[in-house]
Amino acid sequence: MPPSYARLREQGIAQLNRLRGLPAGIGLRKIPQAITARFARNGPKSLANRILLLQLAWAFSIYVLVIAALWFATNLAIENSVRNQGEGWIAKLDELGIPIYATDDAAQLKEAITYLRNFPEIARAQYLDDAGTEIIAEYRRKNSVINEFAPLTDSIIKQLGRTDVEHKTLLFEKVGASQMRVSAPIWVKSIANDGMIDYSLDKKSGEKVETIGFIDIVMDYSKVTMDLNRNLTYASMLIAVMMFVAAFVARIMVHWALLPLSELEEPLTRLANGETDVTVNTSGDKEIARIGSALNTTISALKERDEALRRLANHDPLTWLMNRKYFVERLELEVGRIARGGGSGALFFFDLDRFKNINDTYGHAAGDRLLIQIANLLNQRIRDNDLVARFGGDEFTLFTYNVDPKNVPEIAASFIALMREFTFYEAGDMLKIYFSIGITIVDDGGRNSHEYLKEADTAVHQAKAHGRNGFSIFARDTQSSSTETGVGWHERLQEALLKEQSILYYQPLAGLKGQREYIHEVLLRLPDIEQQVISPGAFMSAAERFGLMAEFDVQVIKKAALVLAAQKDPQAVFSVNLSEQFFAKDNIPEFLEEIISAHHIAPGQFIFELSERYIVRNIEKLQAILAVLTQRGFRFAIDDFGAGFSSFNYLKHFPVHFLKIDSALIEHITEDNISRVTVSAIVQVAAELHIQTIAKGVADAAGVDLLRELGVDFAQGNHIGVPSPQLRMAPQ
Amino acid sequence: MSMRWSPMVIFVVLLLQGCAQPKQLPAAKAAPPKAAAMQVVILVSEDIPAYSEVAKALAKRLGQRGKVRYLNGGSQVENIKLLAEYKNDEHKQFVSIGLNASVAAKSLTNRQVVFCQVFNYQDYALLSARHKGVSMMPSMSGTFSAWRALAPNTTDIGVISGPGFDDVIQTARAAARSHGLTLHHEAVNSDKEYQYAYKQMSSKVQGYWLLPDNRVLSGNMLRDVMTFSVRNGKQVAVFSEELLNLGGLFSTVGDNQDIAQQVLDRLEQAQNKEAIPGPDIVHPDKLNLRINSVMAQRFNLEIPERYKKYANAP
16 A cells, blocks of 8 residues: 555655754754754854864965965066066167158068067057157057057147157056057157267257157057966965865864863763763873863862762761761662662661750750760761661661661660760760660561651650650551551641641630730640540650641641630730741731631730740841731740840840740749849849740749749749630639 | 177276377468458357367467457347447458357358358358358368278278268268278268168268267267167267267367468458358368277277377277
């Protein structure tokens, strides 16, 4: 069956594209664009070719100029030569023409005129009478084409016939490319002095001159011109050939000279592709060697920077252990390797117990020092091939190779023992630091690194749930247990958010100055499987780690707003804790505006609590957004004020309305003078700044009295009221 | 073809020419001037040696009778006006020296005028019964005599002149013949024709006698024909000692004392007569001869003993 037209057309286009180096799928209409794009992709041209092109252009310009100058100069020389010859011929013909004026002998005339036959450059010669009009004798070369020359005019005759000049006047007239007419008078002279008395050879004057006729000759130098043009053509061709030879040689030389530059292309390409293990040749010409040396220096610097960046990207800048991302990548590789080759390993998840207290008590620098020492401790304990990482704030992970699952408890116990022996010295205090360890065995090719990490994470929370300073090995066999407690915080927290399972607890604040507002701190709880509630200590760090804390904050605000709306009491105020992650959200003012607008409540009914630690670290960022929210009527409190590196200085510029004095200062205020003085100072400064104070952790009535005496505005604690899911709006 | 002279030969020729000294032939003893009653006015064209020497010789001989008057280059009309006072002075004779004075003296139609030092008297029609002259040319007989003595083998001589010189040529031809020489003459109208005729004549003659005919001679042409002569081995008798430098064999120049004497003789003969007796032109008997020893040697000529004192290198 013959192929259809469409099939033939497709085959033709494919063939055309193949010849043009284009993809087969491009149709006829797109071929021009594709060719343009292909050439555009070709990028910059070769330097050698460009140099050669410049050389050729320059040489061609010189060539044209030389040929033009040669042609012009030669023609000028020929013309001058012809003029000189013309003068010579005028003198010669003046002498030859004597018989014409001296005798009527025809033979003599003929002899004189035919003498010119021997000279091909004379195309025509005319002897004219003294009026310049009548031709007395004429010679005309046979087969010679003579241009039309106008007869000598009266004015020219008059000019030529002048005898009051020292030399004869000659007229040159060029007609056409190769013929020149020369006209001159014929003079006779006689000595003026009769009898030549006192004649002297040296006397220049004293002669009478008379014009007796004119000579008019036409010189044809076409043969010379033709010879010249032919020779010029040969010369130009020769020069052109020499130029091409020179260009060819120059091409070779330029390529040879630029060869070291071309050799740079390969290492530079490798460098551009990300390879830094490249060395550039530094031998050869001085300039190239310098470039090579400079490139090598650059490559070394790049290599060092690349290494530093890689290290920075893959390691924690504080402990220089692997960071989470890199650890996960390496773990994924190991999991894959185990899946392919068998074997087993163990993944340890370390979570420092009460690290937050260290931070809060001794400051972040102390916390950082602790993390560094823990990292060093782990580094010293592990084998060379093991992978250890700082997984999060106070979390470390460790993957060990070729570990028998039976030996895992022993290894875990050794870590626990290691920590028992470890003492952290800070500010003169000797602190015992413990961590909980979650462990999972990596021996199943069906799981990936994330699943193993969830298992280890679940295990570490199990360990914490069983009391800190212990370890827990994730048991896949005990499915029910895993289902209940080991599904992992991530899923549980996600589920709580999706199902809006968060539970609000309310702890009242007592106004010590008879305030009309009823303030309650809203506290987040999650439901337990056994219909109990889980306190924040159990899930807060996980929620932060999984980036879910902001969503919980949003959920709390929404629910709190709903409750406030239901109260329909403008004096009811909720104090809500906000996490760092909440402030990473966009459009916070709009969100809060929408909430209060939707529930018809006042912005002042919300007090948002922020930890002092977070404020200090993000003071500039928070200043801007808190200023906006304050302007809209929302209020803010600094939580746990006085627990860390408190500074009164930033309070001057920070839009805050309450200071919640840390419970550590309040709990023993009745016995501890330092605490009392400290609280007193905080209250005085706050009063100066028109900031109200809230005392946390008030344990008894004496404390309340003292706080009132110190001028504290509100009191909060179990003595005032414990957190409860029931909201009691009656004043305390 | 042009003759090629080496620079050394030219140098030697010029050196020898420069050393030559003009020598005067022994002049015939001058007759003492006869006492004349008439005053003689000597009109001189201009104060140049060729004129003033003749005038001085005349004045010396005439004594109180002679009065010299220089016209000094005035125009023909001015000169005629100047001479108008003499038109009716019957007691005076006139001598005009040079062409300008002679042309002006033509106006003295009724007075006796003897002109001298004029070559082209024919064109200006200076001759009449009362106006006659003394030729400025040196003795033709002496010229041809010297030539014959210098170059005995020379038989044919060419001479070229402007028109109207037939009488002079006839006289010259006779004088030449008397010394065994044949004179070939061509009359021409211009220097170009002169040049052409000179070269055309070359095959017929062994030497040229140059006449001082200013009408057909020009400086370049003179150089050309002299060069032609030297190249072609032609002996040239020239009218000026200076032309010896260009290759002339010998020069003959008129003797001013002799000319003055001839003039006085004619004036004496015309005393108390209407016309001036004798031929229109009388020729001097004497000449000043100078021989170019270099050219003589070149032509292999043996200078006779009696002429050796006139021979010298130019």
